[in-house]
Amino acid sequence: MSIDAPARTGRGEIEPANVNTRRSSGFLGGVSHVVLFVWAVLIVVPIIWIFVSSFKSNTELFTNAWSIPGQLRTGNWSRAFSEGNIGRFFLNTILVVAAGTFGTMVLGSMAAYVLARYPFRGARFIYFVFVAGLAFPVFLALTPLFFVVRNIGQIPGIGQFIGLDSYGGVILVYIAYSLPFTVFFLTAFFRTLPTPVAEAAVIDGCSNTRLFFRVMMPMAKPGLISITIFNVVGQWNQYLLPLVLLSGQAKDKWVLTQGIADIAISSSYRADWPALFAALSMAILPMIIVYVLFQRHIQAGLTAGAVK
């Protein structure tokens, strides 16, 4: 329904009821724009401030927090990169988030697809178990999680790859942590896909696996991309889980958030704020880039043309 074009009666008069809805939606539209603007400012200004501050010297920073840096001190960035070990943490994060998101998407989309489109006994129960995971506070899970992962590390052979202080352990926990929302979101999404297309594929000779990978998954692309972005950002910013799972002895496996926290903690003595802001900028930039790149691929109505 369009709110731009007022509905007209047969005689060309504008119906009073429609004028009212139009006026109120215009008012609401104005309010929502103000709210959105304030919100955008609240988010954008600190990010820009961090970015600008990362080129300042300590003195400049404390003289006037809002000043423009006198010169581009890229040394802050290189110092963060080398002394703060951000380069290493950066690679670790990419590895862990890539594997974690990939695993989440593969497992989550398959689980959601089956839950959404194949009626079987216990389907609702399994779905609700996943959804219950959403309501489970992560702090409550930390201690048991620590012991579970530690015990898994005792498994002979593969234990060292999936236990404490290993990439595998973090990746598995990330996947488990991301699955509830992924399944919740994708189940709803798969339910909206047109059934006749699936039936046509079955008649055309698709097995269940082929139906999923060659027809349903491509149709679910907008949903899959949205939830992928969500998971990448979520896992990239994860701090608590790696803090518990990657101890100080495994500093070579730390992720970005831990590295930044390390700078912040040690800087309380050396007070290297510009390096901290440089490290923060390095952590934020990839997420903005990922978001912009993926966002282009979300095409509303990708299923347009499938039916009708």
Added chain:
Amino acid sequence: MAEVAYVEASRVYPGNPPVRAVDKLSLQVNDGEFLVLVGPSGSGKSTALRMLAGLEEVNEGSITIGGRDVTKVQPKDRDIAMVFQSYALYPHMTVAENMGFALRLKRVAKATVAEKVREAAEMLDLTAYLDRKPKALSGGQRQRVAMGRAIVREPSVFLMDEPLSNLDAKLRVETRANIAALQQRLGTTTIYVTHDQVEAMTMGHRVAVLKDGLLQQCASPRELYERPENAFVAGFIGSPSMNLVTASVSADGAQLGGLDIPLLRGAETGAHDQVTLGLRPESLRLVGADEPGTELSVELVEELGADAYLHGTVAGDSNQRLVVRVDGRTPPRLGEKVRIGVNAADQAHVFDPETGLRISD
């Protein structure tokens, strides 16, 4: 190519009481025949088709294609192709990929698939659109792609589930003729579901009328029109529908208003004081004052150009509503009272008022 047979096939949805969407359907479709399943919504016509496709379970009875029992066979192994009402094209594939998908799944060589897709595209006038995605096509083009996808597979049976209902009226009439011609040319057994009795009459070699999951009659369009087996078929087939009125029976025949309608030879009306009388709008005509007839007050005039249809009530009995076909050039006006009579006695159909079954022969 193959013949298709439903043998007492039923689809029962569990519930209390269970819903028999298709109830003991027995139907024989010959090789190369174009059979239309027609009925109002909820008549089970689509369900019957989906049972044949393997998309609905067959709870009782069986279904055979080419003499092979396919009741428990997977849809992909039934050698059928289906055209859906919504077309169900794959949105992420081009027209060519859509049409060749089934063959690619069967691991047919790429060149062969391309060749067959090209042939089908020529047949359907789609050659220029092979590289487009479905969303860049018009409704009529999408419909043709859906047809092409079925043709490329060269199946033994085509199943079509209301393939024209998403097209506009003009295109529908055009495509209707095209599909019928295409079927004639390919000679593939086709089962076609529609709720539109005009489509059914114009396309089908034979038409099966369903109501509430029960087969009412399966016959050629002409026979359905001329000799409906019951009052439901009589009222469903034909546009505008047959006048079905309750008339009392006397020695002279049936009385409708002041009009005596001599009943057909062999009509066994002895047990009934009243019968349901079926009169097609074209069986009625305007008559002069000296001819036998009854008065009709005109309540609505539908002018179609060549013809006009009068809707009105019989004088003295406002419950008896009739539709009369008259010459389109000089139709009576609204509110006018006209005198109507019956064309020829043998054009009245007589049905049992309780069971609705045909009494006249």
